[in-house]
Amino acid sequence: MKIFISSARKGLEAERDALDGLIRALGHTPVRFEDFSAQTTPSREACLKALASADVCLFLLGPFYGHVFPETGQSATHDEWVAAQAAGMPRIVYRKQDVMFEPDQHKFVRVVEAYATGVFRDSFHSSTDLMTKVVEKVKELESAASPLAFTKLGQQPTIHWASDSTASQIVSNHDSVLELHVVSLDFLGYSARELDQLGASLVDRIRATRTVGSEVALNPIRSDGYVAVGIPTSRPRSWGTPQRGELVECRLYKTGQLSTQATLPRDGLGAILDPDALPQQVADLLRFSGALNIVQADRIVVAAGVSTEALMSVDTFDPRQSRQSAQPLGFGRSRRPLRTEPDESVTLAALGAGAAEVAPHLAQALILQAGR
Incomplete structure (x- = not known):
């Protein structure tokens, strides 16, 4: 501990x-x-x-x-x-x-x-x-007992994956994006009025988490079926400079699904799926989702995915220097998104005290898929 x-x-x-x-x-x-x-x-x-x-x-x-x-x-x-x-x-x-x-x-x-x-x-x-x-x-x-309680799913919920849509590109096509989705079970969704109200408060909710600096200009987005806030990434001073993963979007669907997206760490040789750093990044997104104080359901389903690019590799990220060599996953395979397939629901503690316990399972599933 x-x-x-x-x-x-x-x-x-x-x-x-x-x-x-x-x-x-x-x-x-x-x-x-x-x-x-x-x-x-x-x-x-x-x-x-x-x-x-x-x-x-x-x-x-x-x-x-x-x-x-x-x-x-x-x-x-x-x-x-x-x-x-x-x-x-x-x-x-x-x-x-x-x-x-x-x-x-x-x-x-x-x-x-x-x-x-x-x-x-x-x-x-x-x-x-x-x-x-x-x-x-x-x-x-x-x-103390774990605050988490898992229950097997009888039926998988519908999940909106950002990588399935090309309607809005929030990051460069050369970035690999980590998606985290929280779906509330037995939730009827939001009315148009409720979604508008939550959309109006989303920027302030993000600011309140202090995940994003006050100097960063947030971009509210309204589309059919969801509200979102885009978060610009900081660009490195020169090409190839190692860059940590960054939160780039928070999206709330009319169905009640809450989604966050973040870039993966990268350097001059491409995006990096780091087995050591990925669980922490997933846990950060889980806690961020909980800190927004939007999801109130007793039980939720959590799913994660990575929309990959050709040069992505499973490797160790070093913020001090770029790698000298890398082994990309392979052009054809790397273009297919990596996704977890949830078969359990979990208590809301997964977005807070239980984030560190849930995140490694999601990260490991993505790493295993990348190695196939």
């Missing part, structure tokens, strides 16, 4: 250092900014990516709020709180007692403890006190 530790370091130095060793001793992986190596990505992006890969986020509330960044108008811990909340990630909060909080930290504590959107928290007086409580909580998490 990966446990992300979020707090300002000032005033909590001993606690943060003690947690690192404790979590490792318990057989789990602590994730702290102190352990990050030099990276080419912006610090905020690196922190939020590390948080997204974790299973639990542990927040420590000490006397200091932390540096306020002009890009977000809030501290890194506050930024991480918003991201964890949007992703539906389990959050454990401990507040230090017998210390004086600065004004900004008082405001943040009120956000964390808000009745409607916050969580109940515990408190501690010393590092020893905190360690005891964290051990108990970790053991509780270890014994």
Whole structure:
């Protein structure tokens, strides 16, 4: 289990250092900014990516709020709180007692403890006190049952695949696109009025997830049967520069299907289906879908696919340098989309706390198809 530790370091130095060793001793992986190596990505992006890969986020509330960044108008811990909340990630909060909080930290504590959107928290007086409580909580998490419950499907639902339509090309024809679809079972669909209302709110819902920067211009789309928002990709400074996968569209169908699309990582030799990175990218799309707060059904069906290009290969993506050689899947075969064939429904937790459990199954199915 990966446990992300979020707090300002000032005033909590001993606690943060003690947690690192404790979590490792318990057989789990602590994730702290102190352990990050030099990276080419912006610090905020690196922190939020590390948080997204974790299973639990542990927040420590000490006397200091932390540096306020002009890009977000809030501290890194506050930024991480918003991201964890949007992703539906389990959050454990401990507040230090017998210390004086600065004004900004008082405001943040009120956000964390808000009745409607916050969580109940515990408190501690010393590092020893905190360690005891964290051990108990970790053991509780270890014994907790999975929030997911799977049920075999009697009949496969109809899924709208973007790769079946050439009506709108949201990315370059040279990009391979990962599709993720969420279909609500026993849902009658939206009326025209309901779809219009959701379409009008879609841009704001996407912004609220903080998945897309405030400087990115979003493009609302209205078509027969669905509403969507296109998200422009950032272009590399030169051809062949390695580029991470990026979210490029969110689409809501009148039937109730919620779909997201993202490019796969690529470099000068083409798109890369990375067996290690793909599960994380799928999990990110699952959490993003849940953070939109559109799907409310008790049971859903999730499907994933990849619309491939001729130069796509199963390989390892390196953001620092392009590959020197690659083995494409083969021209004829690579043009056929890779798709999962859902035979089970799952609880709504798949779009939140259960995303890390569902994503590897979807990714593995796509990787196996690519190897045939």
